[in-house]
Amino acid sequence: VLHISGSSLDLRSCSTKLETIEAQNALMVEEEATALSAWTVSCLCGSLRLEHVLTLFAGALLEKQIVFVCSNLGILSASVLSLIPVIRPYRWQSLLMPVLPNDMLDFLDAPVPYIVGVQSKNSEVQSKLTNAIVVDISKNQVKSTSMPQLPKQKELLTSLAPYHSKLVGESYLGRKRPIYECTDVQVEAAEGFLEVLRNYLDSLCCNLRSHTITNVQSNDDKVSLLLRDSFIDSYPYCDRPFMKLFVDTQLFSVHTDLALSLYQKD
Structure with missing residues (x-):
C-alpha cells in the first residue's frame, strides 16, 4: 500500500494494466529510496553542515543543477545518491550520476537539471558551473545560486538538528569503517x-485536494485538475x-x- 498526499493506493485495487504499472513503479522507487536511506544520509550529514544539506534539499526540489566534488569515490557516490531518499516521496526526473566520467564533462553544459559527482574541480569543470549548486564535500562548502527560502525553514532546521548532530558525531567515530556500514545509532x-x-514534504501538499476540481465526463471517467x-x-x-517555482x-x-x-478513485 502506498500513501501519497493524504490518499492510499492498494496495488490490488488497480483496475487497468496502466494503473498497475504506475503503482509498481512508485513502489519500486519507495524500495530504492529505503535501501539507500541509512548509509547515504549518514554520509551526507556527516560531511556537510545542516544548512548546506537544506540548500541541497531545496535545490533538488526546484530541479537545479547540482554538482558534488570529492576525491573519495565512496563519499562522492553516497552523497549524490542520498538525494533520492531525501526528497522522497518525490522522484528525481532527470539525470543522476554518482560519478561523471572525465570524457563526459561536456554534459555539465547541458541546459537540463542534473545531480552528478566529479572527483576534482579543475579549470574545465569550474568554467561549466556558473549556474550550478557546487558542493565541495571535503571542505564542507556549498556555492549556490540565488533561491527562495523553503517554507517554514527555521522550524525545519530545528526539527532536523538533533538527528544531524548525532550523525555528525557518529561520522567522526567511524571514519575507519566503510561508508556503507552504519551503526545502530546512525x-x-x-x-x-x-x-x-x-x-x-507531505505537509507541503496536505491541502492539495482542497484546490482540486474533478469533472465527470460522459463516459463516467473522472478527470481531476489542480488549481x-x-x-x-x-x-x-x-x-x-518557493512554491511558485516548486509547482x-x-x-x-x-x-x-x-x-x-x-x-479520482475516492
Missing part, C-alpha cells in the same frame, strides 16, 4: 532525519516564491498527477 538517526523531511494559482495563494506570502517542476507534476489519480 540508522536510527538517519531514519529520524528522513521522517522529519517526509512529514515536511495551481489557488494552491500557491493558500501559502503565506513569504512562502509563495512548475517536473517532479511536482509527476507526484501530483499520481495523487490526483488517487482522488
